[in-house]
Amino acid sequence: MKVVANNKKARHDYFIEESYEAGIVLTGTEIKSVRQGRVSIKESYARIEREEIIVHGMNISPYEQGNRFNTDPLRPKKLLLHKREIRKLIGYTTLKGLTLVPLRMYINDRGKAKVELAVAKGKKEYDKRHDIAKRDADRRMQQAMRR
Numbered sequence: 001m002k003v004v005a006n007n008k009k010a011r012h013d014y015f016i017e018e019s020y021e022a023g024i025v026l027t028g029t030e031i032k033s034v035r036q037g038r039v040s041i042k043e044s045y046a047r048i049e050r051e052e053i054i055v056h057g058m059n060i061s062p063y064e065q066g067n068r069f070n071t072d073p074l075r076p077k078k079l080l081l082h083k084r085e086i087r088k089l090i091g092y093t094t095l096k097g098l099t100l101v102p103l104r105m106y107i108n109d110r111g112k113a114k115v116e117l118a119v120a121k122g123k124k125e126y127d128k129r130h131d132i133a134k135r136d137a138d139r140r141m142q143q144a145m146r147r
Contacts, residue, residue: 014120
């Protein structure tokens with residue numbers, strides 16, 4: 001498995017409840033660009049539209065040799081999940097008010113592009129500060145243990 005893009009900011013901004021592996025619908029030049037690692041998912045999020053999950057804000061740079069076959073880098077991309085999983089995600093987003101956030105994009109052993117999609121709850125500012133303070137305290141303890 002080759003990780004192409006990682007969303008580090010998502011773990012800082014959200015509490016991750018659950019995560020799902022989803023396929024992604026790409027064009028030929030987009031998958032070539034993904035294999036080169038020219039993907040950014042920092043600003044991306046997913047929405048449910050007509051019982052389909054669509055990722056918005058995922059930037060896949062145009063393939064250099066793609067000429068006229070290149071598509072818009074920020075076009076919405078469809079994710080592939082089982083109907084049962086989509087219904088479960090609809091319940092999470094509508095009833096509980098949770099958010100769908102892509103955590104990472106990778107290419108699996110079979111050469112297929114996959115997205116790890118997380119069901120997440122937004123953190124407040126004090127939660128973020130608490131996490132940073134905890135991480136600093138853990139780091140200091142580890143350094144003290146080494147000495």
